[in-house]
Amino acid sequence: MSGDDHHPPLLHADRSVRATRVLAIRQLLIDKGVVTAAEVDDVVARSRARTPADGAKVVARAWTDDAFRGRLLSDARAAVGELDYRLSHDAELAVVENTAEVHHLVVCTLCSCYPTSLLGPPPDWYKSFAYRQRAVIEPRAVLREFGLELPAAMGLSVVDSTADVRYLVLPRRPSGTEGMSQDDLAGLVTRDSMIGVAEAASP
Amino acid sequence: MPAVHDRGGLPTDQPIDRAEHEWADWEHVANALVGVLRRHKIINVDELRRGIEAMVPAEYESSSYYERWSASIETLLVEKGVLTTAEIDAVAAELDGRWG
Amino acid sequence: MGLGIAEGDRVTVRADEVAHHHRTPWFVKGKSGIVRRVHGAFPNPESRAHGGTGMPERRLCQVEFRQSDLWGREYCGRPDDVLLADIFEQWLEPVRRG
Numbered sequence: 100m101s102g103d104d105h106h107p108p109l110l111h112a113d114r115s116v117r118a119t120r121v122l123a124i125r126q127l128l129i130d131k132g133v134v135t136a137a138e139v140d141d142v143v144a145r146s147r148a149r150t151p152a153d154g155a156k157v158v159a160r161a162w163t164d165d166a167f168r169g170r171l172l173s174d175a176r177a178a179v180g181e182l183d184y185r186l187s188h189d190a191e192l193a194v195v196e197n198t199a200e201v202h203h204l205v206v207c208t209l210c211s212c213y214p215t216s217l218l219g220p221p222p223d224w225y226k227s228f229a230y231r232q233r234a235v236i237e238p239r240a241v242l243r244e245f246g247l248e249l250p251a252a253m254g255l256s257v258v259d260s261t262a263d264v265r266y267l268v269l270p271r272r273p274s275g276t277e278g279m280s281q282d283d284l285a286g287l288v289t290r291d292s293m294i295g296v297a298e299a300a301s302p
Numbered sequence: 303m304p305a306v307h308d309r310g311g312l313p314t315d316q317p318i319d320r321a322e323h324e325w326a327d328w329e330h331v332a333n334a335l336v337g338v339l340r341r342h343k344i345i346n347v348d349e350l351r352r353g354i355e356a357m358v359p360a361e362y363e364s365s366s367y368y369e370r371w372s373a374s375i376e377t378l379l380v381e382k383g384v385l386t387t388a389e390i391d392a393v394a395a396e397l398d399g400r401w402g
Numbered sequence: 403m404g405l406g407i408a409e410g411d412r413v414t415v416r417a418d419e420v421a422h423h424h425r426t427p428w429f430v431k432g433k434s435g436i437v438r439r440v441h442g443a444f445p446n447p448e449s450r451a452h453g454g455t456g457m458p459e460r461r462l463c464q465v466e467f468r469q470s471d472l473w474g475r476e477y478c479g480r481p482d483d484v485l486l487a488d489i490f491e492q493w494l495e496p497v498r499r500g
Binding site for chain 3 (some may be wrong): 189193195208209235236237238239240251254255256257258259260261262263264
Binding site for chain 2 (some may be wrong): 115116117118119120121122123124125126127131133134138139140142143146147157206208209210211220222223224226227228229230231232233235236241244252259
């Protein structure tokens with residue numbers, strides 16, 4: 100995207116009234132000197148650059164370093180800070196751990212709160228009405244749609260992130276990964292496994 | 303009746319559509335504007351949510367995620383006297399004319 | 403209200419219907435659960451959403467509800483399945499032990 104005010108962003112062919120109005124708002128804010136085009140472009144670039152790879156590295160570290168795992172579960176902000184990840188100041192981070200006894204699934208029923216700092220922007224389905232409505236009342240059916248059939252004996256904990264805390268799921272380390280490097284382990288940690296709609300991939 | 307945004311447990315037969323769409327440029331802009339306006343302390347995230355929740359329910363239901371953000375950004379900037387609706391109308395009409 | 407709430411306490415969420423912005427989902431209002439974690443204090447969104455400063459900050463508590471308490475027989479899962487939600491202290495009242 101250009102930083103030149105005279106070449107505003109391209110519109111999608113199926114643009115809506117809202118799309119045009121948000122671009123008009125951008126233009127007006129720049130013309131009035133409230134914001135600069137460069138500031139907006141900078142946030143766009145940083146948002147494009149964020150991917151679930153950061154979350155995956157945090158998980159892989161937790162799999163291989165028990166002390167780190169403990170700190171991650173008790174004070175996630177401090178723990179990810181050790182890895183030089185900077186979280187937004189506006190939201191706290193908490194990590195919930197999947198175990199042999201309990202599986203966690205994260206949703207935000209009120210809007211779409213999500214640990215963007217570590218996972219990038221949420222997938223469309225996370226923001227959909229269907230997911231927001233169903234994940235709390237029929238989570239096992241939702242998981243089944245994602246291809247995850249929980250064992251009958253496993254408990255399920257749905258996390259509705261209602262406020263200032265963003266939740267990341269620490270998935271279980273897959274079997275057969277003994278001796279793998281942190282980098283290789285991180286490759287098994289999918290975005291969906293950190294939301295809790297999937298398990299980490301098998302090697 | 304819960305408010306329109308308070309959706310947990312509302313009955314639906316809809317399966318979860320896992321198709322991803324690539325963000326249009328205007329969606330990146332809506333997302334980034336909120337970031338920049340927050341940094342300048344012109345709006346905060348609680349106000350953004352309040353502006354979304356104040357949408358007419360039918361509009362909330364039919365809007366996409368960043369259309370809802372766009373509606374709230376406009377509500378808040380007009381409410382705070384940063385922009386006027388007439389100004390936004392005028393520039394939007396100009397953009398429409400330019401890109402037809 | 404709120405001040406004495408600690409991890410492990412049993413609490414009931416106020417059943418208030420309010421028109422202003424708040425972060426308490428309808429389906430936990432009037433329901434009881436157990437405080438699993440006190441996240442600390444955050445600016446109050448109910449003030450900050452409406453032009454206020456958000457001060458004083460309010461403590462945010464992670465409350466665990468049994469799914470069967472929330473949805474009754476509509477819930478098809480294990481009886482010990484739970485839901486965690488973060489609820490601000492002003493919405494919580496301690497459950498007195500009988």
